[in-house]
Amino acid sequence: MHEHVKAHAAGETVTHASLLKIAVPITLSNATVPLIGYVDTAVIGQLGQAHLIGAVGIGGVIFSVLYWTFSFLRMGTTGLTAQAYGARDGREIAGHLLRALGVAVFFGVVLVILQGPIAKTAFWLIGPSREAEAAAQTYFSIRIWAAPAGLVNFALLGWYIGLGRAGVAFVVQLVINVLNMALAMLFVLWLGGGVAGVGYAALIAECAGAVLGLVIALRIAREMGASAPLADGLDWLKMKRSLGINADLTVRAVGHYSAIMFFTAQGAAGGDVILAANAILMTLINIMVYLLDGFAFAAESLVGRAVGARDKRSFWRAVLLSTEWAGVLAVLIGGGLWFAGPAIIELTAKSAEVQQAAGTYLMWAAIAPMLGVWCFQLDGIFTGATRTRDMRNTMVLSLIPFFAVWCLLAPHFGNHGLWAAFMVFYVARASSLLAFMPALVRASFPEKV
Numbered sequence: 001m002h003e004h005v006k007a008h009a010a011g012e013t014v015t016h017a018s019l020l021k022i023a024v025p026i027t028l029s030n031a032t033v034p035l036i037g038y039v040d041t042a043v044i045g046q047l048g049q050a051h052l053i054g055a056v057g058i059g060g061v062i063f064s065v066l067y068w069t070f071s072f073l074r075m076g077t078t079g080l081t082a083q084a085y086g087a088r089d090g091r092e093i094a095g096h097l098l099r100a101l102g103v104a105v106f107f108g109v110v111l112v113i114l115q116g117p118i119a120k121t122a123f124w125l126i127g128p129s130r131e132a133e134a135a136a137q138t139y140f141s142i143r144i145w146a147a148p149a150g151l152v153n154f155a156l157l158g159w160y161i162g163l164g165r166a167g168v169a170f171v172v173q174l175v176i177n178v179l180n181m182a183l184a185m186l187f188v189l190w191l192g193g194g195v196a197g198v199g200y201a202a203l204i205a206e207c208a209g210a211v212l213g214l215v216i217a218l219r220i221a222r223e224m225g226a227s228a229p230l231a232d233g234l235d236w237l238k239m240k241r242s243l244g245i246n247a248d249l250t251v252r253a254v255g256h257y258s259a260i261m262f263f264t265a266q267g268a269a270g271g272d273v274i275l276a277a278n279a280i281l282m283t284l285i286n287i288m289v290y291l292l293d294g295f296a297f298a299a300e301s302l303v304g305r306a307v308g309a310r311d312k313r314s315f316w317r318a319v320l321l322s323t324e325w326a327g328v329l330a331v332l333i334g335g336g337l338w339f340a341g342p343a344i345i346e347l348t349a350k351s352a353e354v355q356q357a358a359g360t361y362l363m364w365a366a367i368a369p370m371l372g373v374w375c376f377q378l379d380g381i382f383t384g385a386t387r388t389r390d391m392r393n394t395m396v397l398s399l400i401p402f403f404a405v406w407c408l409l410a411p412h413f414g415n416h417g418l419w420a421a422f423m424v425f426y427v428a429r430a431s432s433l434l435a436f437m438p439a440l441v442r443a444s445f446p447e448k449v
Contacts, residue, residue: 014306014317016325019298023325025170026161027294042348043188044195053349055135055195057279061264062122062140063150063202065257066111070151072249072388073104074158078297079386080245081162082304086311093163094221100155103246108148115144126265129272135195142199149210156213163224164301168216176209248388255395259402259425266410266418274415277357280348281365284341288333288369289376295326296380303384312445318384323377330373338366364419368426375429382433387440394432401428 044052077100084092111118119140123133153176160169180201187197267278302318305311345358382391402425409417 014302014314014321016321019295019302019318019321019325022161022164022166022301023294023298023322025166025294026297027291028170028174043184044198052132052135052195053276053279053351053354055132055139056198057275057282058123058126058132058136058264058268059139059143059195059199060279060283061126061260062119062136063143065122065261066118066147067150067154068257069250069253070104070107070154071253072246073100073151073154074161075249075300075383076100076245076386076388077155077158078162078300079304079383079388081159082164082301082384083308083386085163086305086308090225093224096162097155097159097217097221100158101152104151104155105148108151111147111151112144115141118144122261125261126268129268132268132272132275139195139199142196143202146203146206149207152210153206153213156210156217159217160220161297161301162304163220164305165220166298166301168220172209172213172216175212176205179208180205245386245388248392252388252392252395255392255399259399259422262403262406263418263422266406267415270415273351273353273357276349276351276354277361278415280345280354280358281361283348284337284344284365285368288330288337288365289372291333292326292330292369292373292376293380295322295329296376298322299377299380300384303381304386305384307385307444310445312441315441315444319381322380323374326373326377330369334366334369337369338362341366361415361419364416364423367423371423372426375426375433378430378433378437382436382440385440385444387436387443390433390436390440394429394436397432398425398428401425 044056077096080096081093084096119137122140123136153172157169157173160166160172183201183204184198187193187201191197193200263282264275264278267275299318299322302322303315306315306318341362342359345355345362349355349358379391382388402421405424406418406421409420411417413420
């Protein structure tokens with residue numbers, strides 16, 4: 001017998017208002033995440049040394065790869081929690097959180113223990129200059145101690161979004177990100193901490209966020225009347241589905257960040273100036289991704305609820321409304337990056353060489369929102385429906401055209417060819433996921449016999 005939650009989730013009508021209630025807070029909180037990267041880059045950029053900007057960019061990429069390798073903690077938890085909420089199953093709502101937190105702490109500790117081999121492998125793959133690697137190593141060796149807290153934050157964020165508690169997710173993420181940015185400016189600009197100061201800022205902020213998030217999660221569970229015995233966190237039968245989803249999403253994340261790591265390595269091969277220019281533009285693209293992900297996250301929550309409640313009409317409403325809003329926002333972001341990009345670049349880096357190089361490739365950052373929005377939205381839809389095997393397979397397949405286009409264009413067009421390949425990667429992801437959409441609908445809403 002399921003323990004029903006107090007809130008009756010089934011039968012909810014998806015409207016513009018219900019969509020925006022989730023998307024807007026998530027978009028606002030997400031906007032502060034890449035701003036950390038921008039502030040870190042801008043703060044270090046004031047020191048006027050290209051290799052330090054590149055070092056912060058490398059460090060950011062390494063932690064993006066590490067954390068998003070475990071993106072199942074966020075994505076898998078969202079889909080499973082949303083479906084449990086749609087089915088009004090309070091025990092599973094709490095159980096999914098317990099299992100996610102246990103996995104987060106375990107893998108966070110593993111990352112800390114394996115920090116040496118991880119750093120050596122990452123720097124070998126990227127191949128930065130000696131100066132950039134030394135500075136990036138300093139950043140990495142400090143921030144890695146926040147790995148358990150960082151992964152716990154992923155699990156909590158996924159749980160909040162699955163419940164549609166976007167306001168709570170906004171508050172927690174805002175605290176983490178604003179604290180991170182404030183401490184980075186304090187440690188670097190005022191205390192002269194350099195790259196190490198940026199690392200300590202991230203360490204403190206992530207740990208503080210984990211503590212705050214856990215306190216709020218316990219209060220929400222009590223208010224909803226959602227509870228589960230601790231044994232549910234280790235129940236093999238209940239864990240089996242989560243592990244399958246987690247494995248699929250892990251492979252997907254590895255595929256995604258293989259492309260990111262390759263992109264960064266090719267930039268590093270072009271020298272510190274190209275590395276720094278690409279790092280600045282990728283930071284702008286990350287801002288775009290996090291803004292658009294607000295609607296993808298809303299789709300995850302609303303699609304998951306619809307699948308849990310077996311409400312096909314609400315499913316299609318969630319898909320169409322979230323995609324319409326995301327498409328409009330993508331056009332606005334692309335235009336904003338095109339017109340404001342030169343000023344942002346000038347503000348970010350003092351080096352004239354870096355400014356010129358970043359301006360040369362700005363066009364790619366400007367078109368990225370229009371090409372990337374569709375795969376972001378489809379990721380949200382497939383996550384909410386927990387169709388993670390399709391996500392895994394399409395990500396792996398999308399790497400083929402990415403590397404093929406790079407092989408064809410990079411020898412003739414250099415860094416432009418690299419950027420073109422990355423845009424093709426977006427298109428390939430969207431096209432392949434769209435091909436699996438009919439199967440998702442059939443599996444989620446089987447026809448009654």
